Amino acid sequence: VRAEIVSVGTELLLGQIVDTNAAWLAERLAPLGIDLYWISQVGDNLGRLTEVFERALRRSDLTIVTGGLGPTEDDLTREAIAAVLGEQMTVVPELEADLRAFFARRGVPMPARNIKQATIIPSGRPLRNPIGTAPGWWVERDDHVIVAMPGVPHEMRRMWQEEVLPILRQRMGTAAIVSRTLKVLGPGESAVEEMLQHLLASPNPTVATYAKPDGVHVRVTAKGSSDDEARALVAAMEAEVRAALGHHIYGVDDETIAEVVSRLLLERDLTVATIEAASGGMLASVIAEAALSAQVYRGGLIVGASGLAPLGAAEFGARDGHDTTSAAAAALLARVARERFGADLGLAITGAPGPTASGETPPGTVHVAMAWHGEPHVNTQQHRTTPTEVRRRAAMAALNLVRRTLLESATRA
Amino acid sequence: VRAEIVSVGTELLLGQIVDTNAAWLAERLAPLGIDLYWISQVGDNLGRLTEVFERALRRSDLTIVTGGLGPTEDDLTREAIAAVLGEQMTVVPELEADLRAFFARRGVPMPARNIKQATIIPSGRPLRNPIGTAPGWWVERDDHVIVAMPGVPHEMRRMWQEEVLPILRQRMGTAAIVSRTLKVLGPGESAVEEMLQHLLASPNPTVATYAKPDGVHVRVTAKGSSDDEARALVAAMEAEVRAALGHHIYGVDDETIAEVVSRLLLERDLTVATIEAASGGMLASVIAEAALSAQVYRGGLIVGASGLAPLGAAEFGARDGHDTTSAAAAALLARVARERFGADLGLAITGAPGPTASGETPPGTVHVAMAWHGEPHVNTQQHRTTPTEVRRRAAMAALNLVRRTLLESATRA
Numbered sequence: 001v002r003a004e005i006v007s008v009g010t011e012l013l014l015g016q017i018v019d020t021n022a023a024w025l026a027e028r029l030a031p032l033g034i035d036l037y038w039i040s041q042v043g044d045n046l047g048r049l050t051e052v053f054e055r056a057l058r059r060s061d062l063t064i065v066t067g068g069l070g071p072t073e074d075d076l077t078r079e080a081i082a083a084v085l086g087e088q089m090t091v092v093p094e095l096e097a098d099l100r101a102f103f104a105r106r107g108v109p110m111p112a113r114n115i116k117q118a119t120i121i122p123s124g125r126p127l128r129n130p131i132g133t134a135p136g137w138w139v140e141r142d143d144h145v146i147v148a149m150p151g152v153p154h155e156m157r158r159m160w161q162e163e164v165l166p167i168l169r170q171r172m173g174t175a176a177i178v179s180r181t182l183k184v185l186g187p188g189e190s191a192v193e194e195m196l197q198h199l200l201a202s203p204n205p206t207v208a209t210y211a212k213p214d215g216v217h218v219r220v221t222a223k224g225s226s227d228d229e230a231r232a233l234v235a236a237m238e239a240e241v242r243a244a245l246g247h248h249i250y251g252v253d254d255e256t257i258a259e260v261v262s263r264l265l266l267e268r269d270l271t272v273a274t275i276e277a278a279s280g281g282m283l284a285s286v287i288a289e290a291a292l293s294a295q296v297y298r299g300g301l302i303v304g305a306s307g308l309a310p311l312g313a314a315e316f317g318a319r320d321g322h323d324t325t326s327a328a329a330a331a332l333l334a335r336v337a338r339e340r341f342g343a344d345l346g347l348a349i350t351g352a353p354g355p356t357a358s359g360e361t362p363p364g365t366v367h368v369a370m371a372w373h374g375e376p377h378v379n380t381q382q383h384r385t386t387p388t389e390v391r392r393r394a395a396m397a398a399l400n401l402v403r404r405t406l407l408e409s410a411t412r413a
Numbered sequence: 414v415r416a417e418i419v420s421v422g423t424e425l426l427l428g429q430i431v432d433t434n435a436a437w438l439a440e441r442l443a444p445l446g447i448d449l450y451w452i453s454q455v456g457d458n459l460g461r462l463t464e465v466f467e468r469a470l471r472r473s474d475l476t477i478v479t480g481g482l483g484p485t486e487d488d489l490t491r492e493a494i495a496a497v498l499g500e501q502m503t504v505v506p507e508l509e510a511d512l513r514a515f516f517a518r519r520g521v522p523m524p525a526r527n528i529k530q531a532t533i534i535p536s537g538r539p540l541r542n543p544i545g546t547a548p549g550w551w552v553e554r555d556d557h558v559i560v561a562m563p564g565v566p567h568e569m570r571r572m573w574q575e576e577v578l579p580i581l582r583q584r585m586g587t588a589a590i591v592s593r594t595l596k597v598l599g600p601g602e603s604a605v606e607e608m609l610q611h612l613l614a615s616p617n618p619t620v621a622t623y624a625k626p627d628g629v630h631v632r633v634t635a636k637g638s639s640d641d642e643a644r645a646l647v648a649a650m651e652a653e654v655r656a657a658l659g660h661h662i663y664g665v666d667d668e669t670i671a672e673v674v675s676r677l678l679l680e681r682d683l684t685v686a687t688i689e690a691a692s693g694g695m696l697a698s699v700i701a702e703a704a705l706s707a708q709v710y711r712g713g714l715i716v717g718a719s720g721l722a723p724l725g726a727a728e729f730g731a732r733d734g735h736d737t738t739s740a741a742a743a744a745l746l747a748r749v750a751r752e753r754f755g756a757d758l759g760l761a762i763t764g765a766p767g768p769t770a771s772g773e774t775p776p777g778t779v780h781v782a783m784a785w786h787g788e789p790h791v792n793t794q795q796h797r798t799t800p801t802e803v804r805r806r807a808a809m810a811a812l813n814l815v816r817r818t819l820l821e822s823a824t825r826a
Contacts, residue, residue: 013449015440016623018433022454027428036426037461041435041452048450210429271718280701281694284715288693289801297717302697304712305684310753311723340723388702 001172003029004038004060006052008068008077009151012041021066021156028160031179031206031221032172034062044068049080057084057144062168067151069134071114077148078119078137085141087121095119095126095135102133127163131155138167145171177223178230182241183251185215185400192216195244205237213392214257215250250403257399258290264406265296265345272402273341274300275308275333277324277350278358278366283395298341303333303350311340325351325361330369331376338371346371347398351380353390366394370401377401414585416442417451417473419465421481421490422564425454434479434569441573444592444619444634445585447475457481462493470497470557475581480564482547484527490561491532491550498554500534508532508539508548515546540576544568551580558584590636591643595654596664598628598813605629608657618650627670627809628663663816670812671703677819678709678758685815686754687713688721688746690737690763691771691779696808711754716746716763724753738764738771743780744789751784759784760811764793766803779807783814790814 005026007019022039029036037060042052049068056063068077082089095118103110117134120126127136127147132155137148147164149156169177184192189211193200196218199207205222220237224230242249251260265272274283284300287293301311303324308316313336316322316329323329330350338346351366352358364385369378379397383390418439420432435452442449450473455465462481469476481490495502508531516523530547533539540549540560545568552559560577562569582590597605602624606613609631612620618635633650637643655662664673678685687696697713700706714724716737721729726749729735729742736742743763751759764779765771777798782791792810796803 012436013439013452014443015436015438018431018436019452020431023425023428023431025428026426030427037456037458039426039432039454043450045450208427273717273719273723274715276694276697281689281697281713281715282701284689284694285698285804288695288715288804294718298719299717299723300694300715301723302687302694302701302710302713302715304686304710304754305707306686306711306754306756309755310686310712310714312725341717341719342722343719391698391701 001034001061002059003034003036003062003064004040004056005036006056006063006065007039007041007151008044008049008065009041010043010045010074012067013043021151021153024153024157025064025066025160028165030208031177031219031223032168033223034168034172044074044076046076046080046083049076050083053080053084053146056146057141061144063144063146065146065148066156069117069136069148069150071111071117071133073113075116078116078121081124081137081139081146081148082121085121085123085139087123089116089119089121091115091118092120092126098135099133127159129155129159130162131158136163138164176225176227176230177221178227178234179219179221180234180238181253182218182220182238182245182249183215183255183257184218184245184248185250185257185396186248187216189216192218192245192248196241199237199240199244202237205233207237207241214396218245218249247404247407250400256290257396257403258287259292261399261402261406262287262290262292262296264403266292268406270344270406271296271298271342272345272347273298273337273343274398275303275337275346275348276300277303277329277333277348278353279349279391279394282391283347283349283398286392286395286399298343300341301337308333308336311336313340323359323361325358325367327367327369327378327380330367330378331371334369334371334376344372345402346376347402349391349394349398351394353387353394355387364390366390368394368398368401370398370405372405377405414447414474415472416447416449416475416477417453417469418449419469419476419478420452420454420564421457421462421478422454423456423458423487425480426456434564434566437566437570438477438479438573440623441578443621444590444632444636445581446636447581447585457487457489459489459493459496462489463496466493466497466559469559470554474557476557476559478559478561479569482530482549482561482563484524484530484546486526488529491529491534494537494550494552494559494561495534498534498536498552500536502529502532502534504528504531505533505539511548512546540572542568542572543575544571549576551577589638589640589643590634591640591647592632592634593647593651594666595631595633595651595658595662596628596668596670597631597658597661598663598670598809599661600629602629605631605658605661609654612650612653612657615650618646620650620654626805631658631662660817660820663813669703670809670816671700672705674812674815674819675700675703675705675709677816679705681819683757683819684709684711684755685758685760686711686750686756687811688716688750688759688761689713690716690742690746690761691766692762692804692807695804696760696762696811699805699808699812711756713754714750721746721749724749726753736772736774738774738780740780740782740791740793743782743791744784747782747784747789757785758815759789760815762804762807762811764807766800766807768800777803779803781807781811781814783811783818785818790818 222233333348635646746761767776
């Protein structure tokens with residue numbers, strides 16, 4: 001199946017928004033066995049829209065359109081599809097009732113122009129939009145399919161999952177598709193690909209890697225004649241991926257490293273505190289994103305010019321003759337975090353995220369320390385990227401250090 | 414001038430990366446008087462690339478291509494342009510020398526396949542790439558222009574500014590184009606548009622608004638017969654925008670709110686400290702991004718389960734019978750920040766960023782407080798968005814509160 005994506009909206013051509021819908025959809029087509037050959041962005045102009053849809057009908061089996069389904073005169077996706085197919089739009093009473101109910105729930109009258117959101121053409125059928133006013137269209141003529149969805153990302157994503165994906169699966173003869181993402185921290189993408197070399201060519205399940213801000217994602221996707229069969233295929237492949245990557249895998253699907261670490265701490269009735277001398281609150285911010293963290297997080301200090309004085313702790317600063325950016329300083333900070341916040345574990349980050357060196361520490365070098373029992377663990381990292389990215393990676397490394405240490409202590413116990 | 418953008422790379426069609434280059438370029442074309450009608454993404458495939466370029470030559474005066482200029486067999490942008498024009502690629506000795514020098518500086522030998530990065534066709538001339546191995550192409554045939562630039566965003570942006578923009582300005586008969594972005598915090602985009610209603614239709618300079626993570630950007634762009642003339646036009650319009658928006662404007666172009674606030678503090682020899690009970694380090698992180706902040710930032714506390722105890726400060730927690738998410742709590746935290754970190758100004762954020770309520774505070778409500786002389790100022794905000802976005806907006810509001818207060822005190826003094 002040859003597919004293309006068309007994103008509609010003049011704001012895309014003015015650079016006011018970035019087309020994230022296309023990338024989101026693109027990522028989901030390959031696992032369905034659908035080959036995506038073209039993506040295009042086009043403005044709210046009937047002539048150009050019609051031209052783009054005509055070409056799509058000629059060259060693609062499946063055209064996925066997002067945007068242009070709003071109620072205004074600028075929203076022309078429906079009109080262009082109808083024009084290309086030479087069909088008439090008519091109001092569907094049930095859609096109109098849905099639409100009026102939507103406005104009634106919000107306590108506002110429905111503007112007259114919204115009625116066009118309740119229309120369909122003879123070759124089409126509506127796709128439900130439970131969270132917005134724009135239903136989608138599934139249009140089919142002569143073995144060509146056009147799917148039109150709203151441009152608002154969360155409406156589009158929900159319509160894709162609930163309405164479009166089930167039909168596409170059936171069409172693709174894949175009764176079931178199951179995907180699972182294994183998330184990796186530690187090795188980089190090329191190292192992960194090397195470790196998975198023997199699996200990357202597998203046709204079913206497929207195994208693909210993606211470099212993301214929270215590590216490397218390994219996506220395993222299987223097709224099967226039933227959900228159970230696809231799930232079993234994924235499980236078997238997951239076992240192989242796990243055999244190859246082992247403890248480098250920190251989580252699955254939507255799990256974050258902060259959630260995983262918070263859960264591990266909670267299970268053991270442990271708490272954590274942070275002191276950041278080089279990451280400026282990045283570590284605390286990442287932890288705060290995990291709902292569970294409220295139960296395990298004792299608090300954190302961002303070290304500024306006042307050093308550790310606000311904690312009533314030892315002097316800490318260049319004036320006192322310390323190299324506050326050294327590995328030894330990281331170990332000290334981790335111990336102070338543990339003691340002053342009354343936490344079981346203390347985490348600390350120091351160093352020189354850049355762009356300039358700090359003291360003797362070259363730019364891009366950060367030390368990540370964890371204090372628990374005995375001497376603190378310290379990891380030193382050297383990155384060649386922006387200071388913000390160095391801070392983010394240091395925060396990820398700090399959480400991964402906790403995860404690895406807790407898992408190892410469990411194995412030993 | 415009718416323009417289109419073509420972004421080349423199979424990774425775009427697999428959803429592995431989002432095409433931010435197209436949006437960046439799109440934003441820069443309108444001020445040049447260039448109408449962008451199409452954007453498309455296409456994979457590393459000679460047949461499809463050729464088809465896309467043929468169509469572009471037919472329908473557009475200017476085609477801007479990014480990506481596909483690397484040294485590998487998958488990088489086919491040059492080959493496709495040459496094929497469409499029926500021209501031969503030949504090695505340019507000066508480009509080859511540049512390329513070899515680039516590798517020599519890095520102390521590695523040049524791989525043989527890189528030689529294709531030193532080629533050009535008769536209708537083309539090379540565009541310098543001072544920070545990478547892929548020179549661009551400026552190609553011109555029968556009133557059609559194709560500009561090919563690397564896909565790596567920072568290489569593309571520099572080539573655009575230094576090599577492409579000067580030629581385009583000349584072509585467009587605009588000897589000079591000057592842009593200036595005024596950044597606004599406080600009112601939202603629609604409020605800003607309302608305040609600028611009388612200016613938005615101006616043809617030269619143009620005035621356009623963009624909603625961005627750090628507030629609303631108002632971009633003023635003027636064309637003139639000389640740089641001086643364009644600059645004078647921008648200055649006159651800037652005065653009108655400033656008259657309409659006044660103190661809501663916090664900065665210009667690349668200035669960040671954290672830099673602006675750090676500078677204001679430094680000028681007055683003042684320091685600041687933070688306590689975050691609801692923003693989890695977001696405020697500290699935003700401050701840390703400003704290089705100047707190291708000179709004015711005394712430090713910060715992220716409040717976790719240990720409350721304010723690590724600071725040796727008053728008890729603070731639900732157990733102690735306080736509503737730690739109230740406006741009064743924000744004021745208390747701001748005072749404590751000031752005192753315990755020995756700072757002139759104390760900033761604090763508390764409340765319920767969501768998704769659930771905290772105590773009596775409904776989700777999305779945050780209190781931002783600043784302590785300086787006398788009673789702390791407290792701003793209460795109510796947002797309907799994600800918890801992360803609520804935290805970010807609270808951090809922006811806290812810094813904006815400092816800015817406004819310092820400016821007002823200067824006016825009074």
